[in-house]
Amino acid sequence: MKKIEISASILSADFARLGEEVDKVIEAGADRIHIDVMDNHYVPNLTVGPLVCQALKHHGVKVPLDVHLMIQPVDALIPAFAQAGATRITFHPEASLHVERTLQLIRDCGCEAGLALNPATPLSCLDYVLDQLSVILVMSVNPGFGGQHFLPSALKKIKQIRHLISTHRQTVCLEVDGGVKADNVRMIVEAGADTLCVGSAIFGAHDYHQALTKLRESLTALP
Numbered sequence: 632m633k634k635i636e637i638s639a640s641i642l643s644a645d646f647a648r649l650g651e652e653v654d655k656v657i658e659a660g661a662d663r664i665h666i667d668v669m670d671n672h673y674v675p676n677l678t679v680g681p682l683v684c685q686a687l688k689h690h691g692v693k694v695p696l697d698v699h700l701m702i703q704p705v706d707a708l709i710p711a712f713a714q715a716g717a718t719r720i721t722f723h724p725e726a727s728l729h730v731e732r733t734l735q736l737i738r739d740c741g742c743e744a745g746l747a748l749n750p751a752t753p754l755s756c757l758d759y760v761l762d763q764l765s766v767i768l769v770m771s772v773n774p775g776f777g778g779q780h781f782l783p784s785a786l787k788k789i790k791q792i793r794h795l796i797s798t799h800r801q802t803v804c805l806e807v808d809g810g811v812k813a814d815n816v817r818m819i820v821e822a823g824a825d826t827l828c829v830g831s832a833i834f835g836a837h838d839y840h841q842a843l844t845k846l847r848e849s850l851t852a853l854p
Contacts, residue, residue, distance in 0.1 A: 635820055635850055637843065638663035638697055638806065640830035642678065642777040649683070650690040652834065659839040660847070663695045665808070665828050667777075668712075673703035673726050674775035681708065681715040688716030695719060697766075697828075699747060699808070701774050702726065706733055713740035721745035721768045724756040734763045747808075749774060750782055754791060764803050766826070767792055771819075772809030778831045781810030786822045793823025813845045820850055 639661040644652040653664055666684055671677040684696060695718035702708060703726035712720060720737045724746055727733040737744035745766035746756065750773060757767070769792065771785035789807060796803050807819050808828035816827060829846065836842035 633825060635816075635824075635847075636662040636804075636826045637846060638665040638826060638828045639833050640665040640667060640777065640808070640828050641834075642667040643830035643834035645834070650687070653687060653690070653692055656833060656839050656843075657692070657694055659833075660843040661694065661833070663697050663718075663826075664692060665697045665699060665830075666717075668698060668700050668702055668708075669775065670702040673723070674701045676775045681711040684712055684717055685715035697721070699768065700726070701747075704728075706736055709733070709736050709742075710740050713737070713742050717742050719743040719745060719766060721747045721766060723747050723749065723774075724752065725749070730756070731760055731763065734760060738763075745804075745806075747774075748788070750784065750788075754788070754795070757792075757795065761795065761799055761801055761803065764801075766804040766806055767796075768806045768808055768828070769824070770809050771807050771811070774809075778835075779810050781812070781815050785809070786818060789819065789822040789824055796823075813842075813849045816846055816849045 639656045669676040669678040697719045698712045698717040700722040705722045705726045720742045724730045734744045743765035747768040772779035806826035807824045812832040833842045
């Protein structure tokens with residue numbers, strides 16, 4: 632089985648000791664660090680800006696930094712996050728006036744580009760840009776807050792996107808974000824996901840290594 636990557640979402644971390652938290656979760660086995668950027672406009676919450684991304688990079692974080700922009704408008708902050716050390720930048724198509732132009736901007740800044748799809752976002756938004764994507768991020772909750780419950784309706788969307796990727800023979804990561812826990816990772820991966828964005832199921836645990844081990848053990852029986 633292809634290795635399933637786990638991207639640890641710092642939205643659920645203790646920000647008073649963020650560098651230490653990220654070090655611990657990487658040591659425990661996280662493959663990537665996920666940074667949720669919210670503007671209290673596109674979503675009803677306010678989180679972090681490029682300085683936090685830059686601080687983690689300067690702290691010495693070596694794993695990829697995935698920046699998920701839940702902001703509108705989106706283009707103005709893309710260069711700032713790229714300069715701050717982002718590896719991959721995803722945004723919501725509803726937040727851009729010209730999706731293809733925004734994807735090109737991300738790539739021109741030297742980052743991998745991706746689209747994040749809300750539960751109600753139709754797959755038609757992928758029709759003309761699939762070959763320009765490094766990742767498709769399926770939101771299995773409505774964005775804005777951590778600790779929400781996984782929406783089962785996301786499984787159908789994951790399956791449809793996996794079929795779309797396979798049909799067009801594209802190399803695109805399929806990531807799922809929202810309510811991902813040890814008791815549902817198996818069905819998420821069976822539906823077609825290859826990257827799991829996990830927040831509270833890791834940072835809410837007493838032992839990060841044990842939490843990540845439990846997540847991976849839930850996948851060991853997959854073909």
